[in-house]
Structures are given as structure tokens and as C-alpha cells.
Amino acid sequence: MYGTTIRGTRYGFPDLKSLMAKATPLRSGDCLAGIAAASAAERVAAQMALADLPLSVFLNEALVPYEEDEVTRLILDSHDRMAFAPIASLTVGEFRDWLLSDAADEEALAALTFGLTPEMVAAVSKICRNQDLILIAAKRRVVTRFRNTLGLRGRLSSRIQPNHPTDDARGVLASAIDGLLLGNGDAVIGVNPASDSPEQCYELLRLLDELRETLNIPTQSCVLAHVTTTLQLMARQAPVDLVFQSIGGTQAANASFGIDLALLREAHAAALALKRGTIGDNVMYFETGQGSALSANAHWNCDQQTLEARAYGVARMFDPLLINTVVGFIGPEYLFDGKQITRAALEDHFCGKLLGLPMGCDVCYTNHAEADQNDMDDLLTLLAVAGVNYVMGVPGADDVMLNYQSTSYHDVLAVRRMLDLAPAPEFAQWLTDVGLGDARGEPQPQALPASFAPLLERA
């Protein structure tokens, strides 16, 4: 039983997960689940009670039962008590103050990584303002490598997302070329296949690999098929750089995605064995998003933000090259409007970074959410200030296959220019070498390198 008394009114919370849920800033998904605070005052009361809680409580009380959930077992069994030692005596509120202090520099935060559990990080995020989430996350860079170096300070990378409603090869190629001409694609050139058929995915993999080889681009490609499809394709020697999978924060949520930890381990090992990375061996690409567990009725009455952080607890065991929250994709019943989407994205980025993940974000919304491109402009700028590793580059911000809006190739250019950010160093060098960019990797208008000619002929 947890609780606090404010001016004579007693607020009680029967267990840790209800305290966490009621301390969560308002969002529609927690209301839908029936676990949100009943009033604004109850929410702050929960935040006050949470702030006074020792961090060590999260090592003794599991929000999702240890015996019934392999994600809980993974989190608690892999907790590093040595790394936790420096903050072992702090409350959640004292931890926030420490994170904001000069003592919490980049080195100290990196050393703390595996001493933190997802639940601790989720808890402290709930009592942080947006400014805190940005300020603290900006201290923590997470660098990963495959064919280039992602996540360095002063850099902002992007995924080219050249989706096509029927996976048409010419259409995918045309969108990818447009992205490259605009200096995008250093994080990955990654297609969501319209069909999960292995043959179609094989064709797309070949197409993207050929594109990369022809232009000698220091980047990686990915077809975002289900992990079982990618496993099949790896067995057939398809050119798989990265293994993609959507993941969630409970065993049951992962089951709804058709996966478990053993399957992820198998895929990780298979991708490593291909040895396709030239300067590093981060070979996994994960996507997540608040609300996925609730939508699969796999949420154990936990709030969606805590479960999202638990998904990062899964992800970090596989040293991913890329992981991004697809924050506004799920719809208004989970994140109602631009305000809720923005808050969730900043929380996700913060939690992921503290847990040691190379966080990116699909800054996005659907047409039935109370949001528009202005909200995305705001969020993209905030995340870039917070040091997000990468965002999406979608032609004109309009995904014609998945029917939602994200950020565009041009948005990436705009933010790089506003905040003086550059692409990944190897990629920026390539842009300069082929004549697409100046010394900073900034695209030159109308540039068309001769090396693109054969591709243009085919498209």
C-alpha cells in the first residue's frame, strides 16, 4: 500500500503498478485501460508518493509477475547491482535531482546503464517535466556501428522510408533516390513491405542491396518483415544487413507479435553470423510504441509508458543498431493529440537513452488523431535538441503505404540546418565525394551525380 496526504486528504494506492499508472501524465490509453488518475490532484498526489519511494523498491516488487513473464525475468535477472550502487540509496525524486545535477555527466550516466531497470527509468520520467526529459537525455549519447557511425554528438541521422503500396521496385527506387539526393538515409534505407511474402521481401532486399552497392553508400538496408520471414531469408543467403522486429514490454505482448526472447536470440545470432557489418556488429532494428500491450490485452493493468520502457529492457539485450518508438502511429485511443504524442515521444527517448539504447523516433500521427504537421515540427525540433539518434525521412511526410504522416526528407534538412547537425561522418563524406553535399554534408540544390545515371535508367 502506497499513499500520501495532501492538506488533510489521504490518497492511497494499493500497489506499485497502480501508483505508477496514476502518476503518469494524462493520456487516453491509460484512461481506456481504466487505470489513470481520477483527477488532476490525484495524479500529482501519486507523483508525490512516487517521488518519495526508494529506487530499490523496483527490485523487490515486480509490476508484472516474475513467474509468469519472461520480460520481467530478463529485467530482474540481468540487473547489475554494482552499477546500481552509486544511486542505491536514492528515492525516485532524489534520482531526478541527481540526473539534473553536474554529477550526472555522460560518463556517469553510461556507467549506470545496467544498474537501471526500465521501471526505475519510467518512474523518474513521470515526475520530470518535458524540459527535464530533454536536458537529461541530451547528456547521454549512445553510439552504434554497422557500416557507419550513428549517434555521435552533433549528428542527426535519418532512415529513408521509401514505402510503396504494392512494393513496386521502380517506385521504391524512385523514392530512395529522392531521399539520397536530399542527404537522407545514413541510419538505414528501410522499406516496410506491403506484403509479408518471403519472395517479395527477397526482391526488395536485393533491390536495396544493389542500390547501396552500385552507389557505394556507407549505410545499411532493411526490409521490415516479421523476424520469422527474415530468418527464412537469411537461411537462403538473402542480403540481410539488419534484422527487424516490433517488440513489446510483456511476454504476452510479444506473443501477440508472434515472437519470444528465444526467437530474437536465434535471429540475432543468425544476423551476426553473416558478418556484413564493416565497422561494427550492431545488427538489430527494433520498433516499439506506447499502447501496443494494451491493444493486445497484454498489459497486466500497467500503464503504457512503463510497458514501453520494459520493451527497451528487451531491446538492449540485443545491442541494436537502431530502435525507434513509432509514437503517434497507434491512434488517438492511446495518444489523443499532439500534446500527448509529444510528451510520450520525449519520455520514450529519455527512457531509451538512459537504458543505453540508440533511440530514434518516428515522429508521426494518423488522420484520426488531434494532431497535424505543426505538432510534428515542434516534436522533431525538441527531439533533435534532446539528441535523438535518427528520425524518419518519408517523401513529403506522407507514407502512401501505411497511410500516416511522419517527417520528410526536407524536415531532416531543416532541422540539421537549424541546429547545425550533420549526418553520420562516413555518410557525410560520401555525400561530399559524390558531389551531393558540401563539406558539412548539406545537399546542394539540383545536384545529380554521374554515378546515379544507371539507376535512373532503371527506375
Added chain:
Amino acid sequence: MADRRPAPPDMISKLRSATPARIFLPRAGAGVTTRATLDFQLAHAEARDAVEERLDVDTLFDELTSRGLPAVRVRSAARDRRSFLLRPDLGRRLDDESRERLKSFAGDYDLAFVIAEGLSARAIARHAIPILERTLSSLDRTSWKIAPIVLAEQGRVALGDDIGETLGARLAAVLIGERPGLSSPDSLGVYLTFAPRVGRTEAERNCLSNIRPQGLAYDEAARKLLYLCNEARRRQLTGVELKDEAETLAPEELRAIDVKN
């Protein structure tokens, strides 16, 4: 050093023709030009309007009855658009009054059609009757007993389970307005569920998506729906197992099955 030259206009138009994606937008510095920006705003405005629009149920009811198709009107438990968006559970079940009304139509039916606006009333207004007419004209009415067409306000896909169960139908086909995309504010989906009852999961349905003249055309959509109806009845199931088989069949084989049935 690199050889740079402007992309020739014919090359750009060739690339543009390969995809509906917004590629090679004219640049204004790091942004896009005013016209391209406003084109995007217009598309978003149309998609937003499509979400907010309400279905003109009276007109649709009259159009159905004037074609000799008996129809019945119902509402989901979601009272307005906001509760529809925030409470998916309410959009999946009938309100009490509607359930009572529907009970008086209960009978022994092979197939019940449900028309629900979902997230695009525009999709229903434009495409529901063409799809319905093409499908009904090909169904053998001596072996298919069809329930009155149910017109549902503020309904989600799973409302068809409640409706089908209340009517006593062995198969429910829900025609529903899909979530609008920027380039497709009027896309219609059809969800087919065998033995509909409350609690069916998505894995137990088959879906035809993106039905509109620029996407899955009417004739093709009706042909696929007929195939699925026949197979659902023959194999007494819908869902993943049926889907796997439908996708491995070549179009020619699909046609052959239609003829056989």
C-alpha cells in the same frame, strides 16, 4: 571529382510516375515551396474532414430500399465521434435499443451485410452500394439466405459480431470506411467473419482493403468477396487459415472457383 548536373525534367517525371509518393517536391531552401506545402495541407484537411463527416443514413436507407433491399438502422454504444475515437469498446457493441430492434429481425440467415461508417463516411457514401450490388447479383439467392442490410452508426469492425450474433447469421460481412490516408480519404474495407459472435479476434476474420476506383476496383473486390464467402461456407471458417490459401491461388484459379460455385 564528382560530375554534377541538374536532373533533367523528363527523368524526374519518369521517376514521379513510378510511385504515388510525394517525390521530387520543389525546394525552397531546406523546405518545400508554398504550393507543395499547401497541397499537403489540403490533403490533410480532406482526410480530417473525412474522419469528421457523418454518414447520411436516411439517404442510404432510401437508396437501399428503392433497390428492393430491405434495411434496418442501428447505432453502436458510442454516442458521438469523440467517444467513438476514445472508446473502441463502445464502437464494437450495439446500444440497447438497437439490439432490441434487431432482435425482431432475427432469423435463419446464411449471410448478413453490415454497413458501418467507421473512419470514413465518404467511403461508404461512394462505394458501399456499388460493392453490395455487384456481390448480391452474383450470389445464388436460392442457396444464400441474406439478412436485411444493417446500417450502423459509429460502428467499428467488431460491431458486426454483435449484429451477426443478434440476427442469427452464419456469416457477417462488414463494409466499413477505413482510416483515411492523405491520398485516400475514401477507402472502403470489407471484413468477413464466420459464425460471428462477441469476442471474435482479428485473426478470425478475412479482410479486403483499399476498395476504391484507384485501389482495389469494384469488380475485383466483389469477386474476391464472393470467393471468400463461398470458401468460408464450404470450410466453415474465416481467418488466417482461409487467408493463407486465398493468397497462394493464382488469379486464374480464383476465377475457376467462382465459376464452380
